[in-house]
Amino acid sequence: MTLSRGARALAQWLLLGGGVGVVCGVASAVFLYLLEEATHFRESHERLVYALPLAGLVLGAVYGRWGGPVRGGNNLVLDAVHEGDAQVPLRMAPMVLAGTVLTHLFGGSAGREGTAVQMGGSLADVLARRLGVGPDARREMLAAGIAGGFGSVFGTPIAGTIFGLEVVVVGRLGYESLVPALVAAVVGDLVTRGLGIHHTVYPVPAALPLTPWVLAKWLVFAVAVAVVAVVFVELTHWLKKVSEKHVPWMPVRMALGGAAVVALWKLLGTSAYLGLGVPEILRAFVDPALPVSAFAWKLVFTALTLGVGFLGGEVTPLFFIGAALGNVLARLLGLPIDLGAAVGLAALFAAAANTPLALSIMAVELLGASVLPHVVIVSTVAYLLTGHRGIYPAQRIARLKHGGPLLQRVVPLRELPGEDTAPPGPPRGPGEH
Template identity: 80%
Template structure:
């Protein structure tokens, strides 16, 4: 009986994980094709950028009228994993897909991970409800949807699986969802590639022996990464909150954000900071004369775009910011530029998303195993230095990053942020007493 029960659970995970992987893979393939076409059209017709304010107005009107809970984005998916609330709306998948493609078509600085995760979560919850699974299995399938979306959109199936487990609770891996997450991520990646999708190929850095001096340089490097990650996270959250208070009507808020991006674009006089910015990431691996300000400009463009409410993710812009910052730090510290760009690219997102393990694995899948000891050091230290903040306020935390007692309950990062802004009485038992950073 025990063996038959285990076999039934195993078969259930394999079948449902594969179903989630297939729908995520098909969705990611279609999304990436549309994104590539939108980017090609914008590059060929730069005047499209002038229409970004109008696009913001239209997208804002659509989301204000029909968006509803869908506007919660990645945080809605994470909250649903924890609370088991009503189904993640199936309309989230097409709405975020279209919204993200239009954001990129008109030059907004955004990524693709957020869209992939939201599509994956929406489709996985649809599968869960179609098969009428229990509460626990539903949560595991939601984690699998996150993994399938992330792994298939970047072509990194192992990192996708670990990301789906690591992103839900800060400092904890949800091993109960390991098998369905791995199956969904691997199947999703196979389906996306099988449909003809080609992912970006990054340069492979040369080997660098790990010595005491090199470790010391990486520690300094990690401080720089953590500082910029905090600027990004705080900048995006604070701008979004400020705009929501001052301009409560979403269409106007997005139109204002689009206008700000157009003005920034005219000011800097280059298209380098629009859209995904993949050419800028590749340049950071190779150009020892990369402008020192490149990472700062991409940070500003992305914070304005996402803070105003445009659709998309943070990963690829954070890759740009991390790679270009890594290029600059490597030059200053006497490290290889290509290795600095690779380490910075992964560690920046690891610090901002509280996922050092997944991003260290992702770096290996993207640029080879030689990066592993270096990126693991930087990602871990930067993750600790950023404190209890992140790009996903719905992430939960059960114990402070720097140790201390377990919290009475898992606390959302948004609550930690509120505790920082409104400190309680000295000696109170609130989350601010557990190193909220």
């Protein structure tokens, strides 16, 4: 009886998860192709960056008129996982795709993960509603959409699987979504690669034995990563709050933010901090003369771009910031530069997104097993030190990071009143994740 029920469940999720994976894979392939074309075109015509304020004006007008709940971004997808009445509109997929491509075309500093997750969540939710599945299956399909989008856009299906489970509730893995998330991530990655997309190949650092002295260095490294993660999270949220308060009309807010990015670009006299910044990420693995301030400037460019409302994700910019920071810290601490860049690349996003397991696995998929156990140690320590904050305020939390009893209910990070206070509310029901 148990074997039969397990077989039926597996068959169901092979079909549903596979369907989610196919649409995520196709969407990621289209997105990555357009993003590469936009980046190459901007690099060949750098004067396009001067038009970033105009692009912000137009994008702000479009989003102000037709965006509606789509402006919730990744937080809308996370809310939909937990709230049965929250839906992810189909129009989110094409709107975030077009908006992110245009952000990169004109030089905004943003990433790709946000767009992939939002497209995956949108398409998975539409598929779930069309098939008329129940609320539990819908939540699992949404988690599969997150996993499929993340895994296919980076070519890291196992990390995508764990990310889809880990990002939903801080400190908890939603194993009920494991099979659909794994199927969607693997199928999505296969589809994206099958459509001719090639992902960035990163250098593989040499293995470094873990000794007490090396461990002590990694602990110092983790503290620095946590500090930078907190600065990025708080600065991005602060810029969003302040800009919305003082410039409530979205088109003008984005235009002014675009003008500020252009001014910084001209002030520094370099295009290294525009767009994804993949060449600079690769440079961080090999260049002992990388500017010490590189990570800080990328942080400012990205917080400004995203804080005023331009579209895109945080992962690749955080890869840049983390790799550049890791390069500097490795030089200061006497660690191999390539290993420092590799650990920083993964650990900074792990701390900012509260996903240390997913990013540790992602580091292995991108950079090889030589990064273990270093990346796990730094990611975990930095995750703890960042406290109860993150780039996704809609992430739920059931137990404070430093331990203690379960909270009275699972709440979003944005509603957590303090580090040591359990928020009021009714006991958690069986359907709450």
